[in-house]
Amino acid sequence: LDQPESVNDHTARERIAAERPDAVLICAFGALIEEPLLSAHPMLNVHPSLLPRWRGAAPVERAIEAGDAETGVSIMKPIAEMDAGPVFLQERERIRPDDDYGSLAPRLAAVGGELLVRALDESPPPHDQPGDGVTEAPKIGAEDRRLDPAMDAEALARRVGALNPHIGTWIPLEGEERLGVAAATPAPRGPAPGALASEDGRLLFGCAGGALELLRVKPPGGREMEAADWARGHKESLQP
The missing domain is CATH 3.10.25.10 (Formyl transferase, C-terminal domain)
Structure with a gap:
């Protein structure tokens, strides 16, 4: 287990490179990954929304708060812009009338795990996110x-x-x-x-x-x- 203060600093990048990863998997990571690390390894990010809707730190909360009928999980390639990279896979998940964060988030986590395995096994081609329908999910204050x-x-x-x-x-x-x-x-x-x-x-x-x-x-x-x-x-x- 390695928990550096910044994953972008030189020491952290060297430690990641020393493992020679086939891919770097990102989930619930609250900081931007920057160059040169961003381009050093294949990366897959698990994001709990149907991108481009709800880019940002609190996509599950903002979907419930907005009264969305559904949300989902996207497996995407991280780029310099927050949650704006091309998407490999997506799967939808209905938001039930009685859902709160405590009931919805575990279902999305399960979907995310299954999608991530599929992405690693199948290597699907990425598709750029559409320019329409972008919404932000700012951190809860x-x-x-x-x-x-x-x-x-x-x-x-x-x-x-x-x-x-x-x-x-x-x-x-x-x-x-x-x-x-x-x-x-x-x-x-x-x-x-x-x-x-x-x-x-x-x-x-x-x-x-x-x-x-x-x-x-x-x-x-x-x-x-x-x-x-x-x-x-x-x-x-x-x-x-």
Whole structure:
């Protein structure tokens, strides 16, 4: 196992060359590979999207967040431009209505492994990506985790699914505290945007055009739990 600070530095390139690889395989690698390493060996990159859609660091999250009906995996040749190289193989994967990152990502990983073996065995010819349909999948930032009540309930529910369970989303409580939201679904109505209320045993977060029903939450410093159980013990945080 070799974990250099930069795969592009001279020492790292020498170590890779010493192994005389038939191919260099890249998966979930968050840095650009630069010349001269980029041209030194045959390279295959496993990218979890249907390129050219969702080039970048967070393709799985952005596909769920956007409400895409499907995504997939591309086996492509890395070039200097991020995720813009020619594609050897692609396979589609449906995004199910109840998918979150935790259910979709493992399926894509399995597809990626199978495609990578095929690419190595069959050596298919690469095809340039089309110029149309390019979208970016920027890295998830701190601002993405906050559930903004100015957004509608459908968009908020998709964001919760996109960022759970590996990153997490939250809503603000009084003071500086935050309530983590692990699962949620749209509701037709609820309290004013930004407010929390309990209605018929459901915990509702008001947002644009309706409400987000919180199903599972993570209290500050606590473990994930049913939202209704949290609400029963925190009536002071709820709108009357």
